[in-house]
Amino acid sequence: MELRDLETLFSALQAHAPAMGRTRAAQRIARLRALKKALYLHQPEAHAALRADLNRAEPDTDLNEILPVTTSIDYTIRHLRRWMRPEKHGLPITLIPGSAEVVYESKGVVLIVSPWNFPINLCLVPLVYAVAAGNTVALKPSELSPATSAFLAKLIPTVFPPEEVRVVEGGVEIAKALINQPWNHIFFTGSPQIGSQVMASAARHLTSVTLELGGKSPVIVHPKFGPEIAGARVAWAKGLNAGQVCIAPDYALIRKDQRDAFLEGFKAGVLRHYGERPSENPDFGRIVHERHWDRLDAWVTEVRASGAHVWQVDAPNRSQKYYPLTLVWDAPMDCALSCSEIFGPILPVYTYIETADAIAHVNGGSRPIVLYQLSHDRTWSDGITAATRAGATVINDFYLHYMHPSLPFGGINTSGIGKSHGIWGFREFTNARSVYRRGRWSPTMLLAPPYSDWKKKLIRWITRWL
Structure with missing residues (x-):
């Protein structure tokens, strides 16, 4: 047109x-x-x-x-x-x-x-x-x-x-x-x-x-949930549409002593859902445009240069607009992957020691469109929900709030x-x-000027008692 x-x-x-x-x-x-x-x-x-x-x-x-x-x-x-x-x-x-x-x-x-x-x-x-x-x-x-x-x-x-x-x-x-x-x-x-x-x-x-x-939607993992199971579930969620989902988990928060198990669970989940070479999987999504591919690759290059650890299931391929599922850990907090919505199949993993640390991490950034939690502890989950602000919270799964026809969907700020x-x-x-319809008789006129003594008394009585 x-x-x-x-x-x-x-x-x-x-x-x-x-x-x-x-x-x-x-x-x-x-x-x-x-x-x-x-x-x-x-x-x-x-x-x-x-x-x-x-x-x-x-x-x-x-x-x-x-x-x-x-x-x-x-x-x-x-x-x-x-x-x-x-x-x-x-x-x-x-x-x-x-x-x-x-x-x-x-x-x-x-x-x-x-x-x-x-x-x-x-x-x-x-x-x-x-x-x-x-x-x-x-x-x-x-x-x-x-x-x-x-x-x-x-x-x-x-x-x-x-x-x-x-x-x-x-x-x-x-x-x-x-x-x-x-x-x-x-x-x-x-x-x-x-x-x-x-x-x-x-x-x-x-x-x-x-x-x-959109924004940076976190997934916080409870220590007793099982880090390997959590990693595998996040791998599936991050692979959907090659991570190009506004409500995709953007990064993971895992207790420090469970990070390695989470990473191994993620890798196992990638193999289970997408195979050893997702680049050859006809059902694995592609990045929509070369400039989006270039952005993702530049961000990974940046964190590699900073000394962060990077794992990729197979090699990126620009000509096919293929970008592999990627794990990043020990990334600096001022890099692009830590500060910007990723919108791709890259998962930065951060650690916490106390639950308060995870909450502080989330609250230190912009308010997410969804906050994911993997936890069977209702008190723990309710505490995180109460201490944070997000468009939605999903516990023990991903994306499903979008599919509920009567739940409000949207972000915040x-x-x-x-x-x-x-x-x-x-x-x-x-x-x-708003439609207000008066009846045939309108008591409003009893309060209209001129204000006689009895009207003043009536108005004083109304303002005090009604």
């Missing part, structure tokens, strides 16, 4: 937004059912697109791209009528007679900017809630996953008329021009750096935003603003409008 066409596209969506906002639950549900049907119908094309963009295995596409969308659709269909119903509220005595309610109305015309790492999931799940809330929508998929972007551009017109939902393909300049339009809401998924730019652009129009970002999924996603795309 050309830059000159964007204003026309925006105007068409904006013009149709009032009509979309007046649609009933049955009409919105029909659109969502059509989207689910189309997604299943075109599932082989989705497989091919993800293979082309990320070497994504077909089962991984089904589990991590298709399933979250269909689960969100099913959950929304079951609950949408209740979500759309006005929410009745009681009255304090000073407001009787009357009635009060909250009406959840569509925001209007919204923009969803999605990333390349889960390009179907992170585009269509927000779309489910935007449509359920009665908005018109522009979708901007990432140019770094071109095959999937083309797939979405083909899929969406089979479900939605162009005045309801449009897909906009293009690079950075198109994205910037889109974000500069006066949207009623922007839903962005990506890095904290770009998220801050999106927020700054939205501020020019006082546009509300949802930012699903630098890892995100706003929440999605379930009623939280619906409300993110709506305006909670």
